[in-house]
Amino acid sequence: MSDAYDFSERIGRVEPSATLAISNLAAEKEAEGADIVDLSVGEPDFDTPENVVEAGKEALDAGHTGYTSSNGVPELKEAIAAKLRGNGVDADADEVIVTPGGKQALYETFQTLIGDGDEVVLLDPAWVSYEAMAKLAGGDLSRVDLAPHGFQLEPALDELAETVSDDTELLVVNSPSNPTGAVFSEAALEGVRDLAVEHDVAVISDEIYERITYGVEPTSLASLDGMADRTVTVNGFSKAYSMTGWRLGYLHATEEFVGEAGKLHSHSVSCATNFVQRAGIEALENTEESVEEMRAAFESRRDLLVDLFDEHGVDVDVGDGAFYMMIPVDDDDQAWCERAIEEASVACVPGSAFNADGFARISYAASEERLREAVDRLVANDLL
Numbered sequence: 001m002s003d004a005y006d007f008s009e010r011i012g013r014v015e016p017s018a019t020l021a022i023s024n025l026a027a028e029k030e031a032e033g034a035d036i037v038d039l040s041v042g043e044p045d046f047d048t049p050e051n052v053v054e055a056g057k058e059a060l061d062a063g064h065t066g067y068t069s070s071n072g073v074p075e076l077k078e079a080i081a082a083k084l085r086g087n088g089v090d091a092d093a094d095e096v097i098v099t100p101g102g103k104q105a106l107y108e109t110f111q112t113l114i115g116d117g118d119e120v121v122l123l124d125p126a127w128v129s130y131e132a133m134a135k136l137a138g139g140d141l142s143r144v145d146l147a148p149h150g151f152q153l154e155p156a157l158d159e160l161a162e163t164v165s166d167d168t169e170l171l172v173v174n175s176p177s178n179p180t181g182a183v184f185s186e187a188a189l190e191g192v193r194d195l196a197v198e199h200d201v202a203v204i205s206d207e208i209y210e211r212i213t214y215g216v217e218p219t220s221l222a223s224l225d226g227m228a229d230r231t232v233t234v235n236g237f238s239k240a241y242s243m244t245g246w247r248l249g250y251l252h253a254t255e256e257f258v259g260e261a262g263k264l265h266s267h268s269v270s271c272a273t274n275f276v277q278r279a280g281i282e283a284l285e286n287t288e289e290s291v292e293e294m295r296a297a298f299e300s301r302r303d304l305l306v307d308l309f310d311e312h313g314v315d316v317d318v319g320d321g322a323f324y325m326m327i328p329v330d331d332d333d334q335a336w337c338e339r340a341i342e343e344a345s346v347a348c349v350p351g352s353a354f355n356a357d358g359f360a361r362i363s364y365a366a367s368e369e370r371l372r373e374a375v376d377r378l379v380a381n382d383l384l
């Protein structure tokens with residue numbers, strides 16, 4: 001073996017995504033013929049709405065196969081700005097970068113704002129990639145644990161106030177949350193705003209699950225007074241429109257921010273895929289019914305799971321959004337998840353992947369039948 005690959009110190013700071021690792025293991029076992037109930041996946045189990053697929057095909061037929069302008073096709077950027085204005089955000093098309101997935105928008109934001117030793121504050125349990133992205137950019141992490149507060153932010157505002165300081169560069173807020181499903185109250189977000197303004201901190205508002213909520217209206221952080229010029233709003237098409245494989249997302253921030261992040265965007269991905277961007281316009285403008293159908297299905301699955309766990313004496317802090325639930329398991333959640341897949345053929349993600357030891361994340365992007373089957377198997381194997 002040669003020593004030609006002298007891996008960078010930077011790449012050594014991160015591990016592969018824990019959620020993808022468990023999904024891969026589930027896929028391997030399925031390939032060997034096992035019947036796995038896979039509740040580890042972070043993607044809706046619905047087809048992309050038909051009219052969006054058609055719009056993509058039509059765009060291909062119309063020859064939209066070349067590069068677009070780096071930050072995105074003007075019609076899509078305008079549709080995104082209009083959508084954000086609907087959320088009360090004062091948005092303009094020039095303040096948008098269209099990216100191949102929300103993940104890329106987040107990656108560009110971390111790279112644009114964070115340098116060596118800059119402090120990034122995360123709210124735990126936090127989605128796996130925030131930590132990795134912060135570390136890749138050289139950032140140092142500070143964390144506030146929402147688990148003792150039923151995963152809600154409002155009761156943790158005092159702790160957040162003790163953590164955020166003039167040294168903080170960036171705070172990451174994700175509501176509705178992956179992995180907890182929590183939707184933060186307006187009062188909680190106002191608390192974030194007050195701290196961000198007081199200490200002059202930038203905030204990422206990852207709103208990718210915004211269309212999947214149950215009986216609550218999520219607040220866009222950038223719509224609050226004082227937040228317009230310090231928020232990077234990240235969103236995407238994967239979850240709301242079941243478009244995970246299309247890879248389409250975006251960020252919105254000030255024109256100045258977009259100028260800086262746009263440099264990284266143009267030197268890395270060049271642009272998001274042309275015909276996919278055209279389908280994105282259709283998704284934003286003509287999918288209300290499909291979005292509502294999927295949302296309602298997720299809501300009844302959530303309610304079913306809550307009832308099933310309740311029947312078996314499992315006390316869950318239930319969120320009002322996204323399609324995830326954190327259930328309390330053994331202290332060694334990694335070992336519990338290994339037993340769940342090996343003995344019960346049910347795949348879930350260990351809470352420790354999100355800095356929440358003693359929990360497992362269940363994704364209810366699966367049919368009611370499979371959800372019942374999963375709970376039955378966990379009970380039959382003494383895992384619940």
Ligand SMILES: Cc1ncc(COP(=O)(O)O)c(C=O)c1O
Nearest residue numbers: 042101102103127178236238249
């Ligand atoms: C909280 C959160 N943000 C961002 C993303 C990125 O999604 P995508 O890159 O598919 O738009 C995900 C995907 O799982 C997520 O859960």
